[in-house]
Amino acid sequence: MKTPIENMTRILLVVAAAAIALSSAVVWTRVAVAQVSPPKHTSIVFFVPKIPPGPTRAGSCWTNSIAAPRPGAWRCKIGNEIFDPCFVSPPNKGEVVCGANPATNKPGFVMKLTKPLPELGATARSGEASPWILELADGSICEPFTGTMPMAGGMPARWFCYNPAVPLGHRGRDRGVGTKVYYGQIWRLIRFAQADKMPPREGAKRVKGEHAIITKAWN
Numbered sequence: 172m173k174t175p176i177e178n179m180t181r182i183l184l185v186v187a188a189a190a191i192a193l194s195s196a197v198v199w200t201r202v203a204v205a206q207v208s209p210p211k212h213t214s215i216v217f218f219v220p221k222i223p224p225g226p227t228r229a230g231s232c233w234t235n236s237i238a239a240p241r242p243g244a245w246r247c248k249i250g251n252e253i254f255d256p257c258f259v260s261p262p263n264k265g266e267v268v269c270g271a272n273p274a275t276n277k278p279g280f281v282m283k284l285t286k287p288l289p290e291l292g293a294t295a296r297s298g299e300a301s302p303w304i305l306e307l308a309d310g311s312i313c314e315p316f317t318g319t320m321p322m323a324g325g326m327p328a329r330w331f332c333y334n335p336a337v338p339l340g341h342r343g344r345d346r347g348v349g350t351k352v353y354y355g356q357i358w359r360l361i362r363f364a365q366a367d368k369m370p371p372r373e374g375a376k377r378v379k380g381e382h383a384i385i386t387k388a389w390n
Contacts, residue, residue: 209308213358214387217241218303220258220268223278231286232257232267238315239303241390246317247282255317256303257282273389274304274312275335302352305330305360308384311346313360321366324380326350328366350380358385 218239228249236244236256244256247269257269267288271279305313313330320327328348337344349360361380 209384210357210386212356213385215302216273216387216389218258218271218273218389220260220271220273220279222260222263223268223271223280225278225280227266227281227283229285230254230269230282231284232288234289235291237317239390240301241303244303245288249282253317254282259288272304272314274306274314274387301329302358302388302390304389305332305349305352305385306387307332307346307360307362308386309346310334310336311383313346313349313362321348323348323350323363323366324361324378325367326361328363330360332362349383352385352388353382358388359383360385 230247230249232245232247234246236246238244239256239258243259245258245267246253246255247257247267248254254269257267258271260266260268265284267282267284268279269282271277301315303315307313311332312335313332315330316328320329322328328350330349332346332349333344334346345365347362347364348366349362351361353359353361359382362383363378363380367378
């Protein structure tokens with residue numbers, strides 16, 4: 172037969188174990204809530220690439236970047252192959268960094284310029300320029316079209332979105348297209364599941380886009 176002290180000790184141990192379990196449940200609940208809570212603001216990054224290792228290539232730039240319309244970004248080529256954007260990386264002169272992607276940690280490569288960079292008119296300041304790459308709250312990455320833009324919801328689609336965890340050409344990679352960014356403390360992208368079919372069918376209803384939260388944007 173157990174003594175009163177042993178019974179009391181057992182009761183205290185049971186109560187302590189229950190308190191620990193309850194505390195753990197509260198902690199996990201808070202963690203789960205934190206993971207699904209929207210960001211308080213969109214993080215905006217002015218991208219300046221590091222000089223990547225590896226072999227260099229020779230080429231030239233002839234105009235401002237279409238993908239990243241900001242100072243220091245160029246549209247360049249090697250033969251018939253176009254690279255947009257390519258970035259100057261001060262204080263290095265006579266070269267630009269092409270093919271870099273901060274959203275997917277792709278370092279790119281160094282292009283040695285065969286001609287000086289052209290003297291062109293001023294581009295939009297970084298605060299006014301349309302963002303280059305977008306990262307959405309669902310993990311999607313959206314990059315700009317640099318050629319003909321498809322239409323979506325009757326508007327030009329500037330960005331194509333994809334799931335970076337799915338390899339190129341596999342089902343589930345496509346995450347639609349984006350047409351417009353609404354700015355504020357939290358930026359939002361108007362995103363459509365797919366581009367409009369061309370030519371549009373007579374009497375077809377216009378599809379509405381969703382407001383996708385942008386967690387990070389690179390200029």
